[in-house]
Amino acid sequence: MTDVAIGVDVGGTKxxxxxxxxxxxxxxxxQAPTPHAHDDGAGxxxxxxxxxxxxxxxxxxxxxxxxxxxxxxxxxxxxxxGRLAFAxxxxxxxGADLGTLLGESLSSSIVFCENxxxxxxxxxxxxxxxxxxxxxxxxxxxxxIGGGVVADGKLVRGRSGFAGEIGHMVVVARGVACPxxxxxxxxxxxxxGGLHRLTREAAIxxxxxxxxxxxxxxxxxxxxxxxxxxxxxLDEAVMLLKEVGWWLALxxxxxxxxxxxxxxxxxxxxxxxxxxxxxxxxxYLADLVEGYSARPAITIxxxxxxxxxxxxxxxxxAFERNT
Amino acid sequence: MTDVAIGVDVGGTKxxxxxxxxxxxxxxxxQAPTPHAHDDGAGxxxxxxxxxxxxxxxxxxxxxxxxxxxxxxxxxxxxxxGRLAFAxxxxxxxGADLGTLLGESLSSSIVFCENxxxxxxxxxxxxxxxxxxxxxxxxxxxxxIGGGVVADGKLVRGRSGFAGEIGHMVVVARGVACPxxxxxxxxxxxxxGGLHRLTREAAIxxxxxxxxxxxxxxxxxxxxxxxxxxxxxLDEAVMLLKEVGWWLALxxxxxxxxxxxxxxxxxxxxxxxxxxxxxxxxxYLADLVEGYSARPAITIxxxxxxxxxxxxxxxxxAFERNT
Numbered sequence: 001m002t003d004v005a006i007g008v009d010v011g012g013t014k015x016x017x018x019x020x021x022x023x024x025x026x027x028x029x030x031q032a033p034t035p036h037a038h039d040d041g042a043g044x045x046x047x048x049x050x051x052x053x054x055x056x057x058x059x060x061x062x063x064x065x066x067x068x069x070x071x072x073x074x075x076x077x078x079x080x081x082g083r084l085a086f087a088x089x090x091x092x093x094x095g096a097d098l099g100t101l102l103g104e105s106l107s108s109s110i111v112f113c114e115n116x117x118x119x120x121x122x123x124x125x126x127x128x129x130x131x132x133x134x135x136x137x138x139x140x141x142x143x144x145i146g147g148g149v150v151a152d153g154k155l156v157r158g159r160s161g162f163a164g165e166i167g168h169m170v171v172v173a174r175g176v177a178c179p180x181x182x183x184x185x186x187x188x189x190x191x192x193g194g195l196h197r198l199t200r201e202a203a204i205x206x207x208x209x210x211x212x213x214x215x216x217x218x219x220x221x222x223x224x225x226x227x228x229x230x231x232x233x234l235d236e237a238v239m240l241l242k243e244v245g246w247w248l249a250l251x252x253x254x255x256x257x258x259x260x261x262x263x264x265x266x267x268x269x270x271x272x273x274x275x276x277x278x279x280x281x282x283x284y285l286a287d288l289v290e291g292y293s294a295r296p297a298i299t300i301x302x303x304x305x306x307x308x309x310x311x312x313x314x315x316x317x318a319f320e321r322n323t
Numbered sequence: 324m325t326d327v328a329i330g331v332d333v334g335g336t337k338x339x340x341x342x343x344x345x346x347x348x349x350x351x352x353x354q355a356p357t358p359h360a361h362d363d364g365a366g367x368x369x370x371x372x373x374x375x376x377x378x379x380x381x382x383x384x385x386x387x388x389x390x391x392x393x394x395x396x397x398x399x400x401x402x403x404x405g406r407l408a409f410a411x412x413x414x415x416x417x418g419a420d421l422g423t424l425l426g427e428s429l430s431s432s433i434v435f436c437e438n439x440x441x442x443x444x445x446x447x448x449x450x451x452x453x454x455x456x457x458x459x460x461x462x463x464x465x466x467x468i469g470g471g472v473v474a475d476g477k478l479v480r481g482r483s484g485f486a487g488e489i490g491h492m493v494v495v496a497r498g499v500a501c502p503x504x505x506x507x508x509x510x511x512x513x514x515x516g517g518l519h520r521l522t523r524e525a526a527i528x529x530x531x532x533x534x535x536x537x538x539x540x541x542x543x544x545x546x547x548x549x550x551x552x553x554x555x556x557l558d559e560a561v562m563l564l565k566e567v568g569w570w571l572a573l574x575x576x577x578x579x580x581x582x583x584x585x586x587x588x589x590x591x592x593x594x595x596x597x598x599x600x601x602x603x604x605x606x607y608l609a610d611l612v613e614g615y616s617a618r619p620a621i622t623i624x625x626x627x628x629x630x631x632x633x634x635x636x637x638x639x640x641a642f643e644r645n646t
């Protein structure tokens with residue numbers, strides 16, 4: 001049992017590494033851009049960046065990277081043996097045996113990989129917004145939507161460890177194409193990527209006249225412009241974020257029907273827009289959940305650790321598996 | 324510990340009662356039509372029919388209905404205390420405290436209620452097509468779609484015991500209206516009710532010319548006609564059942580993404596059409612599951628006990644809770 005662990009969260013744009021104490025305190029932090037060169041497809045570039053990141057963080061805090069347990073959270077179908085079987089939002093590492101690659105390059109036998117949203121769910125369950133709650137779903141809104149399902153107090157892993165791929169639940173049969181190869185996946189409507197797409201659509205359809213005028217053309221209005229304008233109360237932007245809230249509520253309603261979870265913890269990169277999206281999601285949820293009035297209240301809260309939950313949970317995974 | 328239990332499955336059209344032995348053998352059987360008079364809404368009529376059914380079955384087999392444990396499977400949101408909180412497909416008993424009503428009318432303290440599809444899942448897990456499988460979903464295709472989720476070897480009940488309402492997962496945002504009050508629920512596309520609706524649509528749209536000619540008008544073509552004609556190889560009917568298979572696969576793919584279950588057991592009243600629907604569901608599943616090729620094979624089989632699984636599982640619930 002060590003005092004600290006390294007937790008790394010590998011996102012679509014950056015990797016965040018933390019030094020985490022057993023009680024959840026964060027003692028150190030470093031980040032690096034996620035590589036996007038489609039050079040080998042075997043995850044070598046990703047493993048190299050992560051190795052450098054972890055070594056640098058250890059060096060700064062006088063830790064020995066061979067001895068400190070390392071947990072890594074990755075987006076996609078993460079096998080229990082450390083192979084990232086399929087990662088539509090991290091193509092460069094899709095299929096890679098990152099557990100082995102990292103273990104070799106760090107000369108360490110205590111490297112553990114897990115799905116990133118599962119990590120976030122574990123962190124929130126242990127220390128954060130899911131503490132003491134037996135049935136909840138962690139929903140991470142980033143480029144896509146990740147999920148970690150906690151049922152009866154335990155993380156649902158499924159047969160191969162792939163459970164929680166909630167972003168690829170189809171909510172519009174034959175809908176918008178998704179990088180996963182499917183159509184109409186929830187994450188095409190309610191994630192950061194979904195907001196981006198809805199922004200472009202709304203701009204073209206004339207539903208964002210002020211923002212289009214400001215930015216010069218429909219094509220140049222960005223999701224960030226919508227979020228910023230909505231924060232200042234611009235009606236057309238507020239309406240668009242309400243639409244995202246509706247789509248978010250739709251998927252949450254599906255999960256509530258399937259799992260009877262009473263609580264949702266929302267995290268990930270889009271959580272900056274949470275203050276604007278979550279109130280409308282709460283409002284719409286009542287209309288969208290089957291038998292809503294027959295159920296106890298269903299609550300939606302923001303993640304307690306924001307963009308850090310994934311890396312914190314990866315640290316927790318390292319603690320728990322390093323026995 | 325008794326030798327036998329009574330298991331009752333209350334469906335939208337009939338209630339089936341079985342005498343079940345601890346090893347799963349069925350020693351007696353009786354059924355009665357489910358009452359549909361909207362007289363009181365408190366379940367009195369349903370409780371009366373079930374009481375008579377159970378008493379008659381006991382009388383025929385020389386059992387004392389006060390002493391034999393009784394399990395009852397009901398469609399909808401079944402609370403752990405025996406109250407049927409919400410039942411869109413059994414309006415006459417929606418909201419009723421059936422556990423108490425039945426206990427009183429049977430003068431028995433050993434009456435246990437559970438969601439019908441959860442019962443079916445338990446029976447298939449204990450004795451049938453889910454035996455030895457840790458992660459599977461029981462899918463009952465009847466008037467609607469019921470579900471029982473088994474994760475890591477245990478039935479997922481959720482916070483209030485409502486888990487497994489998979490039929491009300493929305494797969495077409497703002498789609499067809501559902502008796503639950505929602506729109507675009509999976510069961511509007513892939514259940515018996517879904518086949519009925521698709522049949523009517525296809526007949527009106529001219530996609531069932533032979534069947535329309537045979538029955539005299541588009542309005543008079545029934546779902547049963549489609550099933551029968553498909554069994555005889557009529558192309559237009561086969562195509563329609565393939566469509567049902569596609570919709571079935573779509574919902575299964577969602578469940579596989581969320582839960583990483585490797586197996587589905589299909590039961591319920593529509594399972595008579597299973598031989599025609601399941602092969603196409605299996606075929607479409609490969610296109611619809613995220614990262615299908617990165618996963619071990621996902622299997623779909625018919626329930627081992629067909630329309631009896633619910634009542635058998637209700638008997639199992641009676642055995643397990645009567646301790």
